Amino acid sequence: MTLLHTLLAERPWLLADGATGTNLFARGLAHGDAPELWNVEAPDKVRAHYRDFIEAGCDIVLTNTFGGTANRLKLHGAQDRVYELNKAAAGLLAQEIAAAGHAVVCAGSVGPTGDLFQPLGPLSHEDGVAAFAEQMRGLKDGGAEAAWIETMSSVEEFTAALDAAETVGLPAVCTLSFDTNGRTMMGVTPTEFVRAMHARAVRPVAFGGNCGTGAADLLVGLLSMRDAVASDDVIVTKANCGIPEYVDGAIRYNGTPRLMADYAILARDAGARIIGGCCGTQPEHIRAMRAALETHAKGAVPTLEQVIGKLGQLTGKTADILGGAGPADAGSRAGRRRRRA
Numbered sequence: 114m115t116l117l118h119t120l121l122a123e124r125p126w127l128l129a130d131g132a133t134g135t136n137l138f139a140r141g142l143a144h145g146d147a148p149e150l151w152n153v154e155a156p157d158k159v160r161a162h163y164r165d166f167i168e169a170g171c172d173i174v175l176t177n178t179f180g181g182t183a184n185r186l187k188l189h190g191a192q193d194r195v196y197e198l199n200k201a202a203a204g205l206l207a208q209e210i211a212a213a214g215h216a217v218v219c220a221g222s223v224g225p226t227g228d229l230f231q232p233l234g235p236l237s238h239e240d241g242v243a244a245f246a247e248q249m250r251g252l253k254d255g256g257a258e259a260a261w262i263e264t265m266s267s268v269e270e271f272t273a274a275l276d277a278a279e280t281v282g283l284p285a286v287c288t289l290s291f292d293t294n295g296r297t298m299m300g301v302t303p304t305e306f307v308r309a310m311h312a313r314a315v316r317p318v319a320f321g322g323n324c325g326t327g328a329a330d331l332l333v334g335l336l337s338m339r340d341a342v343a344s345d346d347v348i349v350t351k352a353n354c355g356i357p358e359y360v361d362g363a364i365r366y367n368g369t370p371r372l373m374a375d376y377a378i379l380a381r382d383a384g385a386r387i388i389g390g391c392c393g394t395q396p397e398h399i400r401a402m403r404a405a406l407e408t409h410a411k412g413a414v415p416t417l418e419q420v421i422g423k424l425g426q427l428t429g430k431t432a433d434i435l436g437g438a439g440p441a442d443a444g445s446r447a448g449r450r451r452r453r454a
Contacts, residue, residue, distance in 0.1 A: 115218075115258050115259065115284055116216060116218050116258055117173070117218045117220075117258060117259050117284065117286075117318055118284070118318065119216075120172060120216065120218065121318070121319075121347060121386065124172075125386065125411070126381055126385070126386050126387070126388060126406055127172040127173055127218075127386065127387045127388075128170060128171050128172050128173070128377075128388060128389060128399065128402060128403055128406065129171060129172070129173040129174075129175070129220075129349070129351055129387055129388065129389025129390075130166040130169075130171045130173065130174045130175055130389055130390070130394075130399065131166065131354070131389065131390035131391070131393075131394025131395055131396065131398060131399050132354070132390065132391060132392050132393055132394045132395070133148065133162070133175065133177055133179060133222070134148060134179075134392070135366070135392060135393050135394070135395070136162050136165070136395060136396075137151065137158070137159075137162060137177070140155075140158045140161070140162065141155075141158070146189075147180060147185075147186065147188070147189040147191060148177050148179070148180070149177060149178055149179075149180055149181050149186065149191070149198045149199075149202065150189065150191060150198065151177065152177055152178075152198050152199075152201040152202040152205060153197065153198065153201050156201070156205055159177050159202070159205050160205050160208070160209055162177070163205065163206045163209040163210075164209050164212075164213075165396040166396055166399060167209055167210065167213045167217055168213075168396070169396035169397075169399040169400045169403065170399060170400060170403035171217060171389075171399060172216070172217060172218060173217070173218040173220050173261075173387065173389070174206060174209075174210070174217055174218070174219065174220065175220045175221075175222040175261050175263075176199070176202040176203050176206050176219070176220065176221050176222050176252060176255075176257060176261075177202045177205075177222070178198070178199050178202045178203075178221060178222045178223070178248065178252060179222045179223075179224035179263070179264075180224055180227075181195065181198060181199045181202070181222070181223070181224075181248045181251075181252075182195065182223075182224075182226050182244045182245060182247070182248050183195050183244055183247065183248075184226035184227055184228050184236075184244055185224070185226060185227050186198070188227075195247050195248055195251060196247065196250060196251040196254075197251070198251070199221070199248050199249075199250075199251030199252045199255065200251040200252070200254050200255035201255065202221075202252070202255065203219060203221055203251070203252045203253075203254075203255025203256045203257040204255040204256055206219045206255075206256070206257075207219050207255065207256030207257075218258055218259060219256050219257050219258050219259075220257065220258070220259045220260075220261040220286065221248075221249065221252030221253070221255075221257030221259065221260050221261055221283070222261050222263060223245060223248060223249065223252075223260050223261060223262045223263065223274055224263060224264050225264060225265060225266070225270060226241065226244055226245075226270065229267075230267060230269035230270055230273070231269070238269065238272070238273055238276075241269070241270065241273030241274075241277075242273045242276050242277045242280065243277075244273075244277075245273060245274045245277035245278075246277040246280050246281050249277055249278060249281040249283055250281055252283070253281055253282070253283055257283065258283075258284075259283060259284045259285065259286055259318065260274070260277075260278040260281070260283040260284070260285045260286070261285075261286050261288075262274040262275065262278070262285055262286065262287040262288070262317075263286075263287075263288045263290075263323050263324075263351070264288070264289075264290045264323060264324050265287065265288070265289050265290070265297070266289060266290055266297035266298040266299045266301065267297070267298075267299035267301065268299075268301060268309060271287055271289065271309075272309075274287070275287060275313065275315075275317060278317075279315055284317070284318045285317040285318065286317055286318055286319045286320065286349060286387070287310070287317045287319075287320045288320065288321050288322055288323040288349050288351060289301060289303075289306050289321075289322055289323075290322065290323060290324040290325045291303060291322050291325045291330070291331065291334040291431075292325060292326075292429070293325075293326050293330060293428040293429030293430070293431055294429045294430045294431065294433070295330075295333070295334060295337065295430065295431045295432075295433060295434030296434075302337070302434060303322065303334045303335070303337045303338045303341075303434065304337060304338060304340070304341045306320070306338075307320075307338050307341040307342055307346075308341060310346075311341075311343065318347060319346075319347035319348065319349045319386070319387050320346070320347075320348070320349060321335065321338075321348045321349030321350050321351075321385065321387070322334050322335060322349070322350055322351070322352075323349070323350070323351035323352070323389075323391045324351070324353060324391045324392060325352075325353065326353065326356065326428045326429075326431075327352070327353055327355055327356045327368075327424065327425065327428065328352035328353065328354075328355065328368065328372070328373070328376040328424045329420050329421060329424035329425055329426070329427050329431075330427055330428055330429075330431045331350055331352040331353075332350065332352070332376065332379055332380060332383060332415075332420050332424065333417065333420060333427060333431050333432060333434065333435060334431070334434065335348065335350050335380065335383050335384070335385060336383055336414070336415075336417070336420075336435060337434040337435055339383075339384060339414070342384070347386045347387060348384055348385045348386060348387070349385065349386075349387040349388075349389075350380045350383075350385045350387070350388055350389075351388075351389040351390060351391045352373075352376055352380075352390060352391060353366060353368070353390070353391045353392040353393055353394070354366040354367075354368035354372075354373060354390055354391075354392065354393030354394040354395070354398055355367040355368025355369070355372060355393065355425075356368075356425075356428075357392070357393070365393070366392060366393025366394075368393060368394075368398065369398075370397055370398050370400070370401035371401065372423075372424060372425075373390060373394065373398040373399075373401055373402050374401040374402055374404065374405035375405075375423040375424060376402075376423075376424055377402040377405050377406050378405050378406070378409050379415045379419070379420060379423060379424070381406060381409060381411055382411060382412045382413065382414060382415050383414055383415055384414070388402065388406070389402075390402070417432060417435055
């Protein structure tokens with residue numbers, strides 16, 4: 114039993130953290146630079162980032178390793194530093210958790226390789242497993258208690274990542290990024306994802322969605338899973354903080370603490386047990402989410418109209434996955450980001 118298993122057995126919900134990239138940019142990380150290099154070049158800033166989310170009330174904090182495979186690090190000439198950078202990231206988080214003096218899960222963030230898997234691209238299943246396993250060994254040796262596999266879009270890639278977690282001996286959490294039409298970039302629907310998780314001999318501890326577009330779209334994806342999930346499934350939702358907008362030469366997310374608090378309550382009512390934020394989500398949003406969840410008694414599953422009323426219009430054709438199109442703003446596709454910004 115890991116700490117994640119223990120907390121899930123004891124608590125009806127757990128609060129995960131928010132954005133990594135957005136908050137490191139605010140600390141001076143330059144766009145285009147590898148955040149993972151900061152694990153050894155600016156460890157105090159990475160520790161401060163972790164500390165902010167621990168103090169905001171998170172039960173789960175992710176390491177600064179989203180692009181930590183050799184496939185991604187080679188873009189920065191750091192492909193030979195996979196183990197070093199991932200171990201350092203997890204070690205810094207483990208130190209902050211120890212200093213906090215209360216239970217927080219150290220979760221090793223594992224993002225996409227950036228390469229296409231066969232037959233659409235050059236990456237074989239075996240090479241994908243090897244790349245993810247190399248990263249996960251560093252995370253585990255640094256103190257990570259789970260592999261947090263996130264922002265995936267293809268069956269081939271999340272299968273390789275989950276197989277790697279089994280190889281390394283880390284329990285896994287797996288989330289996909291569902292696009293504005295209720296599917297991932299590679300066409301996987303939420304229901305197909307649930308079935309893929311159920312088909313595995315060793316299921317992940319939890320699974321669900323992250324990133325994509327706004328909170329409303331991700332919740333609709335969660336609602337569409339409901340007929341396929343089993344009673345013992347632990348569902349995760351980590352939504353972006355509103356919709357990205359280009360303001361004064363930078364991408365900013367328009368979600369307020371109130372909007373994210375409403376999202377957290379709706380997510381809990383929809384059946385999620387692990388709730389957090391993704392791109393644009395700052396500690397102030399997490400504090401509001403924590404306060405809302407602590408005072409909320411789980412209610413009825415929200416309707417599409419209630420989601421839209423609280424969180425705003427859907428984008429594209431997301432509502433189609435619930436069997437009918439609701440109000441939608443088809444012009445919001447811009448700004449979708451592949452990194453946990």
